[in-house]
Every structure is written in structure tokens, then in C-alpha cells.
Amino acid sequence: xxxxxxxxxxxxxxxxxxxxxxxxxxxxxxxxxxxxxxxxxxxxxxxxxxxxxxxxxxxxxxxxxxxxxxxxxxxxxxxxxxxxxxxxxxxxxxxxxxxxxxxxxxxxxxxxxxx
Amino acid sequence: xxxxxxxxxxxxxxxxxxxxxxxxxxxxxxxxxxxxxxxxxxxxxxxxxxxxxxxxxxxxxxxxxxxxxxxxxxxxxxxxxxxxxxxxxxxxxxxxxxxxxxxxxxxxxxxxxxxxxxxxxxxxxxxxxxxxxxxxxxxxxxxxxxxxxxxxxxxxxxxxxxxxxxxxxxxxxxxxxxxxxxxxxxxxxxxxxxxxxxxxxxxxxxxxxxxxxxxxxxxxxxxxxxxxxxxxxxxxxxxxxxxxxxxxxxxxxxxxxxxxxxxxxxxxxxxxxxxxxxxxxxxxxxxxxxxxxxxxxxxxxxxxxxxxxxxxxxxxxxxxxxxxxxxxxxxxxxxxxxxxxxxxxxxxxxxxxxxxxxxxxxxxxxxxxx
Numbered sequence: 026x027x028x029x030x031x032x033x034x035x036x037x038x039x040x041x042x043x044x045x046x047x048x049x050x051x052x053x054x055x056x057x058x059x060x061x062x063x064x065x066x067x068x069x070x071x072x073x074x075x076x077x078x079x080x081x082x083x084x085x086x087x088x089x090x091x092x093x094x095x096x097x098x099x100x101x102x103x104x105x106x107x108x109x110x111x112x113x114x115x116x117x118x119x120x121x122x123x124x125x126x127x128x129x130x131x132x133x134x135x136x137x138x139x140x
Numbered sequence: 141x142x143x144x145x146x147x148x149x150x151x152x153x154x155x156x157x158x159x160x161x162x163x164x165x166x167x168x169x170x171x172x173x174x175x176x177x178x179x180x181x182x183x184x185x186x187x188x189x190x191x192x193x194x195x196x197x198x199x200x201x202x203x204x205x206x207x208x209x210x211x212x213x214x215x216x217x218x219x220x221x222x223x224x225x226x227x228x229x230x231x232x233x234x235x236x237x238x239x240x241x242x243x244x245x246x247x248x249x250x251x252x253x254x255x256x257x258x259x260x261x262x263x264x265x266x267x268x269x270x271x272x273x274x275x276x277x278x279x280x281x282x283x284x285x286x287x288x289x290x291x292x293x294x295x296x297x298x299x300x301x302x303x304x305x306x307x308x309x310x311x312x313x314x315x316x317x318x319x320x321x322x323x324x325x326x327x328x329x330x331x332x333x334x335x336x337x338x339x340x341x342x343x344x345x346x347x348x349x350x351x352x353x354x355x356x357x358x359x360x361x362x363x364x365x366x367x368x369x370x371x372x373x374x375x376x377x378x379x380x381x382x383x384x385x386x387x388x389x390x391x392x393x394x395x396x397x398x399x400x401x402x403x404x405x406x407x408x409x410x411x412x413x414x415x416x417x418x419x420x421x422x423x424x425x426x427x428x429x430x431x432x433x434x435x436x437x438x439x440x441x442x443x444x445x446x447x448x449x450x451x452x453x454x455x456x457x458x459x460x461x462x463x464x465x466x467x468x469x470x471x472x473x474x475x476x477x478x479x480x481x482x483x484x485x486x487x488x489x490x491x492x493x494x495x496x497x498x499x500x501x502x503x504x505x506x507x508x509x510x
Binding site: 033039043046079081094095140 | 156170177240269270271277325439440468469
């Protein structure tokens, strides 16, 4: 036998889901948990371009995200390059250019509409 | 008395439970309906299909296309298979392919996109500099390692043959920026003259295989280390920077315009080049090939406008023929087409301006125009 309190909780949850779905249908986008967490991350986003073991910082983060997105995969790594810690490498093959991103930059890229 | 109270309480609980149960069933139905609608929206099922264009013997009349169909032809989107059906029913101009693990995946994807299309998609990608979407299984020489015109022509020809065999139609190469201090591998080496000569040889080799080459990124200086001022890229453009474009204008079939805020010999008047009518008109005044925007989902561009709608209108008003919009949300691409279509209806953008671009696109796709 389901208690009255349980019914209330179930129905309130369904109401919340309905509201979220209505908001989505009308084009109101609420920030995801990942985006909310990223707001509190105060580290500077970092994108490094690697070509033949040379690393260059690229400050145009949107362009970096686009080029990283074009790669075959973005895998986890945890290395220091030029004294900066990076956590993702986006690449297609060893003979092609590679992009190293720290977690802040990668989170930003993932939140973009092109990703 | 006690029995009466117990009975009344029990009846109250049962009544409450019954009403909660009724509400529960109503909410479940509501959530199911809203969920189905949301799913349909997310997958683009709510986007209406365009009617089929009238094409006879590879001949097409612009008058047979609706304004929406014309605008759709000007949009190149990301070629993800999750949006395959939606992109096809919207009859967009092109799909851009990112890297994949195997050659057969490229072939299959292109076949799936082109199957049943009266006006085929442009199939575009970036095989340029040291960027190689096939690097998982096929190597190509980086542009920075090519030093002779013969080698550049051969590179263009080899890449052209390969792309042609896959069904690719446009390669966003060569990069003709004179300096590349970020990637150190995208441009050909040497002086403005050498870069121009090597690029021209590459263009001739590539286009010999019926692949459209794209000189980019007009007006130059997109690959130099910027001030640490994110999302805003400005540069002083010299005559040297635009020299490759002045030399390639009779051979290269497309030019890509960047988001750089240009000053000097090319002046975008404080706004990104891609939305500057002055910049686009300057290119158009001596060039009849395709003018292509760089990808438009960049804060360096978006930050200039209060809304995306304003940005869309500015991009179309400026005069480019093909607009790269890799937004993965099909509803947003549909919205872009609606926004521009309404602007054409109310005369804010002339249909003649849209027609001029669509004419170039259809000719480049091999159609004759009535």
C-alpha cells in the first residue's frame, strides 16, 4: 500500500518533470550541472597546439574548440606541458596536429553548440 | 463512537489515495506526451520537410525554389549521422565532415547523405596544413614541408584524387596566411610570393580533380599569437597579407573570410570581417567564386550582437554565399533559416542578394540555370 506521503512525492516529481519538459519545448535552456560547476572553476582555460613536439598556446579558445572538435577523439591525459597541467588530448593520428586542453577549456568546449 | 472515527479516518485516507492515484495517472500521461514531443523536437521530427525542387536534365530554375530552400542551400552544417534525416529533409547546402577512424566510414556517410537528394550536398572538410581528418589511416604531407611548386601541385593532385574518390566536393585549403606562429604548419613556407606560388600550384592540382579549393582565411593574420584577450581578434592588414588573394582570384574557386577585425588596407570598420559588407564587397568586386564564412558559433562574432538572430541577419546581409554553422541542434539551424526567410519577406534582405549566392552555389554543384 503506497502511503499518502509517497503519492505526494511522486506527483510533485512528475510535476517538476512536466515543467522542465514544457520549458524545453518553449526553448528555455537551463544550465546543466556541468556548466554550473564550470562557473565556480576559476582556473584559466588553456589550449596548446602540438606539432612535431612543439607546443604553442592558443588564446582564441573558440577556434581551439572548433579544431579540437574536428579530431577523431579527445582522450584523458594528465601531464605537464610548459609547466601547465593539461587533462585532454584531441587528436586523429600521430601524423596530424594535436590539441591539449586543461579541464576548464575542455568543459567550455563541451558546452558549445558545435560539440 | 471509536469505530465511527476509525471508519471516517480510513475513508479519508482511501479518498486521498484515490485522488492522488488519479492525479498520478494524469501526470504520467502528461509526462509521456511532453516527453514524446521533446524527443521529437530534439531529433528534428517537428521540422517540416521541404518540397522537392524541380530539376530536369541538370537544369534548375531559381523561381522553382522557395525562399527557404534558397537560404537552406547557403548553409553548411556538421555532417553528424544523428542529424542525417533532418539535414536531408531541410535540403541544406552542405555537410562538413570531421575526422573518422576508417575510410569506409567516410564513404558510407557520404553515400547516406547524398542518397535521394535532388540537389546534392556540398561535402566539405579540412585537409590542410597539418590537419588531416584521415590521419588515423592515411598520411598526407604537411603544407609547411612542401617547398617546390611541383611538389605542391602533386600534393594537390594526390589529395584531389583521394577526396574525389570518396565523394568530397570542397576542401577548405590552402591556408594562405603569411605567418603561422600558432600551429607552425598550416601555411606553405617562404615569402608572400613563395606562399602564393605554392598555393596556386596546390589549387591547380586539387581542382584538376574536380575538388573546389578554398583560399583562407581572408584577409590574413589569423594564425599569429594574439594578445591574451579572449574571443576578440584584431589585426592590421598589409598589402602583403592580401597579395595571395589578388593572385589566386582567377584560379581558386572559393575564398573563406575570417572573424578577424581588420584595419589597414582592409578595413572591417570595427566589426568582424565576416559580417562586414565593406570587406565582402571588396572581395566580390574582383572575384566571382564562392565566398564562404568561417564557422559562425564563435564568441568573437556572437559578442557583437545582442541575440543570435541579429548575428544571423548580419552574416547574410554582409554577402557571403556559404555560411558554416556547425551547431548540432537542428532546431537552431531551422530557426536560422526562418529568421533569414522572414527578413527576406519584409525586404530587410533582398531576394536578389540571396539569388546571387544560390546561383553561384548551384553552378558550382554542376547545375545549369534557366
